Amino acid sequence: MSEQAAARSAQRRRGSAIWWVVLLVGVAYFTVPLVATLQFSLRTKVPFAAYTNVLQDPVFWSRLGYSAMCAVCTIVLSVALVVPTAYWVRLKVPRLRPVVEFITLLPFVIPPVVLVFGLIRVYSGNPIPLVATELGSTALLVAAYVVLSLPYMYRAVDTGLRSIDSQSLTEAAQSLGAGWPTIILRVILPNVRGAVLSGAFLTFAIVMGEFTIANFLFRPAFGPYLSLLGNSKTYEPAAVSLISFGLTWVAMAMIAIVGRQSRGRVSAVGVR
Amino acid sequence: MTAVTATATTQDAPDARPGSRRSWAWLGILPFLVFSGLFLLLPISFLVIGSFVDRSGSLTLQNYADLSRPDIVLAFRTTIEVSLVSALAGTFVGFLMAYAVILAGLPKWLRAPLVTFAGVASNFAGVPLALAFIFTLGQLGLVTLFLRDTFGIYLYQQGFSLYTQVGLELVYVYFQLPLMILIIAPAIDGLKRDWREAAENLGASPRQYWRYVALPILMPSLMGAAILLFGNAFGAQATAYQLTGGTIPILAVKIGAQISGDVLRNVGLGYAMAMGMVVVMGVAIGCYIVLQRKAERWSR
Numbered sequence: 001m002s003e004q005a006a007a008r009s010a011q012r013r014r015g016s017a018i019w020w021v022v023l024l025v026g027v028a029y030f031t032v033p034l035v036a037t038l039q040f041s042l043r044t045k046v047p048f049a050a051y052t053n054v055l056q057d058p059v060f061w062s063r064l065g066y067s068a069m070c071a072v073c074t075i076v077l078s079v080a081l082v083v084p085t086a087y088w089v090r091l092k093v094p095r096l097r098p099v100v101e102f103i104t105l106l107p108f109v110i111p112p113v114v115l116v117f118g119l120i121r122v123y124s125g126n127p128i129p130l131v132a133t134e135l136g137s138t139a140l141l142v143a144a145y146v147v148l149s150l151p152y153m154y155r156a157v158d159t160g161l162r163s164i165d166s167q168s169l170t171e172a173a174q175s176l177g178a179g180w181p182t183i184i185l186r187v188i189l190p191n192v193r194g195a196v197l198s199g200a201f202l203t204f205a206i207v208m209g210e211f212t213i214a215n216f217l218f219r220p221a222f223g224p225y226l227s228l229l230g231n232s233k234t235y236e237p238a239a240v241s242l243i244s245f246g247l248t249w250v251a252m253a254m255i256a257i258v259g260r261q262s263r264g265r266v267s268a269v270g271v272r
Numbered sequence: 273m274t275a276v277t278a279t280a281t282t283q284d285a286p287d288a289r290p291g292s293r294r295s296w297a298w299l300g301i302l303p304f305l306v307f308s309g310l311f312l313l314l315p316i317s318f319l320v321i322g323s324f325v326d327r328s329g330s331l332t333l334q335n336y337a338d339l340s341r342p343d344i345v346l347a348f349r350t351t352i353e354v355s356l357v358s359a360l361a362g363t364f365v366g367f368l369m370a371y372a373v374i375l376a377g378l379p380k381w382l383r384a385p386l387v388t389f390a391g392v393a394s395n396f397a398g399v400p401l402a403l404a405f406i407f408t409l410g411q412l413g414l415v416t417l418f419l420r421d422t423f424g425i426y427l428y429q430q431g432f433s434l435y436t437q438v439g440l441e442l443v444y445v446y447f448q449l450p451l452m453i454l455i456i457a458p459a460i461d462g463l464k465r466d467w468r469e470a471a472e473n474l475g476a477s478p479r480q481y482w483r484y485v486a487l488p489i490l491m492p493s494l495m496g497a498a499i500l501l502f503g504n505a506f507g508a509q510a511t512a513y514q515l516t517g518g519t520i521p522i523l524a525v526k527i528g529a530q531i532s533g534d535v536l537r538n539v540g541l542g543y544a545m546a547m548g549m550v551v552v553m554g555v556a557i558g559c560y561i562v563l564q565r566k567a568e569r570w571s572r
Contacts, residue, residue: 019376023386026369026449030393033404033446036414040407081304088300096298103308109553110316111507113524114546117531118315121322143311150308202395211398211510212524216531227399227514230406238407241400245392252391 034245041238050235059225060240067214067222070138071207074145075200081146082153083196087188090161091170104154107147116213119144137217144213148206153199160195161188197258205251209244316550323543335544344545347521351506352552354437354522358444359501363494365445366452367460374460387457390450397447398510405443405515409434435516443511448501455500459493459567496563503556507549523549 041050054060089097107115123130123140130136166188173183189196211223226244230237326332338344373382396404408415411428420426433439463486471481509524518525523545529535530542 016377019372019378022365022368023372023378023382026365027386029446029449030389032415033401033408036408037404039414081307085301085304088297092297092300096301100301100304103304103312105557106308106312106316108503109550109557110312111509111524111549111553113507113509113527113531114319114549115312115315117527117542117546118319119311120531122315122318140311143307146307147312150312205395209395209398209400211514212528216528223399223510226403227510230399230403230514237403241403241407244400245396245404248395249392252388252395255391256388 034242037238037241037245041235041242044235050239054236054239054243063220063222063225066220067208067210070142070145070219070221071204073142074149074207075203077142078146078149078153078203079196079200082150082157082199083189083192084184086154086157086161087166087184090158091166100154104150107151112144112148112210112212113216115144115147116216120216131217137219141214141217141219141221144217145203145207145210148210148213149199149203152202153196156195156199157192160192164191194258198255201251201254201258205248208247208251319543319546322540323547326540327538332540335538335540336547338538338541339544339548341541343521344526344541347523347526347545348548350437350521351523354441354444354512354520355502355505357441358448358505359498361441361445362448362452362501363498366449366497367456367494369449370453370456370460374457375463383457386453390453393450394447394454397508399514401446402443402511402514405434405439405446409439409442435519437520440512440515440520440522443515444505444508447511448505451504452497452501455497456493459490459497463489492563492566496560496567499556499563500560503553503560506556507553 042048044050085100089100119140120131122128123136124132130140169187169191170183173187178187208222210221211227214221215224215227222244226237226240229240323335324331324333326334339348369386372378373386405413407413409427409432410416413434416427434442467485467489468481471485476484507524509522509528512520512522513525513528516522516525518529526535527542527546527549530539530545534542536542536545
């Protein structure tokens with residue numbers, strides 16, 4: 001019996017060596033492209049020239065700022081749209097849950113390139129020629145990003161709502177004389193804060209890296225900027241790619257931090 | 273008389289209340305319906321209708337018949353191949369990596385950093401990912417130069433190129449693998465240690481345990497994950513665009529070219545192609561949801 005146990009543990013040890021190899025090969029595949037990008041960005045004759053060039057380039061900052069502004073608008077709109085809807089569905093119209101869930105799932109089914117194709121066709125002519133103006137195009141871009149964020153945001157908020165007793169909270173607030181805006185803003189929202197924040201950070205990561213929609217709407221966003229830089233410069237794209245990776249990293253770290261404090265979780269599927 | 277009215281009201285009341293609520297309560301989600309109508313359903317309806325209309329504006333099925341044009345068939349085939357290969361590779365390796373840190377006896381602390389990193393890597397896609405691989409395996413990439421200078425192997429003389437279908441598949445795996453780790457980890461958590469011990473006590477070999485216990489339990493999760501990964505690659509545009517610029521016929525890139533200018537010389541055909549993509553994605557996501565429900569049976 002002990003012989004058998006010894007054989008088994010020997011087998012386990014040999015087994016775990018194989019698993020180490022699997023893990024290390026995988027980790028190498030993850031890290032080598034990042035190391036290569038870093039190394040490439042440092043190949044300039046003047047040390048760190050790629051970084052100083054980029055950071056001194058006003059275009060870099062304006063594109064980064066534009067995308068950040070879009071991300072903030074997207075998050076605010078998405079939260080304003082999703083939180084009351086998810087709450088209302090749970091509380092008052094559970095019958096409509098399948099409809100809302102189906103709609104929030106659609107952006108998974110419709111590739112961004114198809115969505116922007118449709119948006120351009122609808123809003124390039126009358127009666128609402130949004131694409132004709134700068135502001136209109138930006139509004140359309142933000143609307144498209146809100147659509148992209150719906151699956152994550154809805155699922156995160158809905159999970160968050162599941163863990164609180166929204167019925168009792170609502171009745172308690174109503175008995176104290178609160179109206180609907182107060183209930184949603186000061187009772188429901190704080191209670192699903194963790195879910196909303198993780199949805200918000202994921203949306204931030206997606207918007208900052210998004211290329212397809214911004215490119216076809218001719219928006220001065222970060223994604224198209226990096227793409228163009230990649231075709232015109234040598235070392236700077238490596239620096240900007242790493243900065244982009246850093247932004248994603250920060251957003252995910254924030255999700256991990258708020259996730260530890262809350263029950264609402266988001267599944268991470270970005271924009272390819 | 274009073275008795276009659278009383279029964280009348282009690283009979284009416286349960287009907288009338290929900291009836292009057294039903295007519296107004298749905299208004300609470302009106303903003304959501306209007307928004308998704310304007311920016312999601314309307315654009316898609318536009319494409320659907322457009323795909324059934326010819327240039328003179330009359331109804332036709334010709335656009336769908338035109339999908340059999342050789343260049344479009346090739347685009348569908350290539351996109352499906354790239355998605356399939358990268359999904360299978362991602363499923364297989366991602367599963368092994370997740371299993372390695374969760375159940376294979378490697379230190380427990382490895383899990384948290386791996387999952388966090390997977391969260392970042394699965395979102396590190398599109399343009400910067402394509403660039404990162406150019407810096408790695410392009411003609412002047414770090415790995416390319418390392419192999420040339422250390423081993424005298426120059427990949428680009430050995431028939432390898434990053435700007436081919438194989439290269440694209442290699443790049444796609446970078447966002448497939450971490451996504452697999454994220455979605456399969458809960459399923460592996462669901463494999464209870466008791467089941468393995470029970471199987472071993474009944475005299476099962478590791479092979480038998482996998483064949484008759486673990487794999488049947490994991491199968492819906494694995495298949496669901498593979499299908500989700502397929503869809504994940506199928507809809508991708510930015511990575512392929514940045515890496516190959518259109519030299520490899522990827523559907524999303526082809527539709528993109530159609531947006532910029534009428535490269536198909538037929539807008540309706542562009543709409544039909546977009547619909548083809550949506551149908552494939554719809555089937556994939558539908559299968560994923562069904563399999564996910566099946567898999568949830570074991571996670572309770």
